[in-house]
Amino acid sequence: MKLLGIYLMKVLGIYLMKVLGKPDDGAGMELMKLLGIYLMKVLGKPDDGLFLTFVLGQYRCGVDGFWEDLNTWNKTLPDCVPDCGTRIVRGLQRIIGGKVATTGEHPWQVLLKYNEHQGGGALLYDNWIITAAHVVHNFEDLSNVIIKMGLLRVKDSAFIQGWPETIIVHEGYKYGNNFDNDIALIKLRNKVPISENVLGICLPGKEEMFQISHHEHSNHIGLVSGWGVTEKGFGSRTLRSVEVNIIDHSQCKAKYAAKSTSNVQYRVTENMICAGYEGGGRDACSGDSGGPLVFFNAQSKKWFLGGIVSWGLDCAVAGQYGVYTKVDNYLDWIENTIQKY
Template sequence: AQCQDQVFTQRTGEISSPDYPAPYPPLSTCSYSIQVEDGLLITLEFVETFNVETHPEVLCPYDVLQIKTPKKQFGPFCGKTLPAKIETQSNVVNIAFITDVSGAHSGWKMKYTAAGLPCPGPEAPPHGHIAPVQAQYTQGDRYALSCDTGFALLENENVVMSFVAECRKNASWNKPMAKCIIVDCGQPEDIDNGTFTYLTGPEQTTYSAEIQYQCAAPYYTLKANSSGRYVCSDDGYWKNSQGEATLPVCEPVCGMREDGAVERIFGGRRAKPGEFPWQVMLISEHGELGGGSLLYDNWVLTAAHVVAEQRNPSALRVKLGILNKRAVQYEEAWAEEIFIHEGYKNDLVNFDNDIALIKLGHKVPINTTIAPICLPGKEERFQMKANAPVTVSGWGRTETRSSSVALLYTELIVISQKECTDAYANKSLNGSPLLVTENMLCAGAEEGGRDACQGDSGGPLVFRDAQTRKWFVAGIVSWALDCAVAGQYGVYTRVTSYIPWIESTITSNS
């Protein structure tokens, strides 16, 4: 029979005599070899029937089955009794079956399995899970450890993304069991002009702990509908309710001021500390004085004609929180960049688009004496109607008068567009007609004839919004002609016309 040099390398298999269970052929020399990888041990088990020709007195003289390993021999086997299971303790087994000329016997069949010594059963650590789960793990078997949500794998004191162990041939694992440790987001980051408090417990920074950010009230508030509540997420980051790891931002509260009695006053009146915290003093490189209004904590709104000649932004002096021009206590900032409206002509006659923004080099501290003014919205109530009360403030430098040492303010009313256009019709400066456009707003004293030139060029014209009880900027001091004369009005850049320009300039340069 063709039964020589058959090699088996799988971990399990079946081997039988030729033609089993029919009688095996005579005069055959069969050889089978089981060879599995080092470390595995082969077990042989005879199954079904066993029938090999024998002799009552002599041990297997006719047909014989022999089993050998490099270290040991089993058998010879013959007769009709199923041999017992053989633990060979080897990874190589050679089987020989030799038959003589006569006889008709059904032969034999065996199943073999090769298995390593089992490794100790792995035990999952707390919050850990082993897969696959097996009754025993032998050489080459692996398991992976995973952790509950909010827990991380720790191997040799290092956090790892995955963990797989393998059973070695000496029946030991190739690495010790990892641990599952709770994810720790660490100390939350501080934010400018704000603080955080631990909600879950003192210094609690592990998975699902919560913290609350707050801004320094009353001067700062959380920007854009952020609740300020953050949770330690399973990936180790503090995240807000939208699942973002970006920190909340504290932005200054605009339009708040220290309110004294709001008497209606005509003619210049000295401002008290904190009454016009958005008022900015600008001193050009040529020593000229102008005004501006603080927006947020690092932008100043002013008139284009104030900064049009300013070649070097850093030479522009920016003073905040100052009432008396000669004061030594004030906040000084520096201009990083100046943005002049692209539609401004700078010809001293056409003052259309007389608006500019100054980006400050750093954020200024917000307090009782320094605070931003609010920008008006698109709502109807922000469209300045005739007779609406407005306030202008400044140190009163105009084309015609020298300036005041103290910050002054004057209560005015909005003049209808028609009345203002009529007042300036047929008026000219240096031989060119003065134009009042839709982008301008006029204001004057209620009973006429009072000085409406109280502001500085670039300074704020503001009003209090009844709905929010905050102060908003309506105009920027732009130009006037003989404004102490009855029937002449101060002309201001109309801020509502420029909200898109202001917002896009700030957004694209922040």
């Protein structure tokens, strides 16, 4: 019945435009709205959203960053923001310590390469990438920076490429000191085409529902993805993901403090979150740095960025955890940086 509603809507819409003119003449649009509301009451709301966009006169965000009227293709409203945080979930093959990703499962995932170095990142909107400062702090020649999106395998020939316009490393990050303020943004020269396979991750809000902690009532299980080193000791050729538990901050801080020596201090700051398992076995690792740690918001039904893969000692070792940049501590910095550039 819903498919019939979509078909009837198309026929009625075309007929009305031929008789009354395009919907923006007022009378045609009002009549189309009434017919749309009637069909929704009788047939139910179609699943694909086409019913609402065509009959009720809604718009979609075009690839070029402007609102697009689906009836006339006119650009009617400027500066729209692409959707974020939705993904395709299919059956996955289980592997040790994680899962092999499938097409569209992590559409925000970005692969960064610079000479022999490799890291990860996440797409924001359609022309920004968020990553770790330690991944990009020495990216001096932007022409040598390779940015790939929409791929599963490192050597896939089909992907969406980004070209960096500028790289902004957080001013509080000091390489070689510790990993505090380990966050950076890359502005792209091009706006990438948004699709099921390439889509930005949502940023968290400041509301309580976005709080991340080890408590079960908050966001306590995250999903981390990347092409980093696997349990075999080599970088993965295929994108992988794994669920990790958020670890009590004081517990993680104490664990790393106990491993510190007079020469090396492992300091977990308030700008970091820890994740992993007490028994080990699941973790991010070398090559995953800069990649996203994301969480599902049950209210919006979308995924948001909670952490950025930052540092750790040995990977997936019992009693030792991965450390991530705490994104919600940097929301103002992200917003101000994007507005500035």
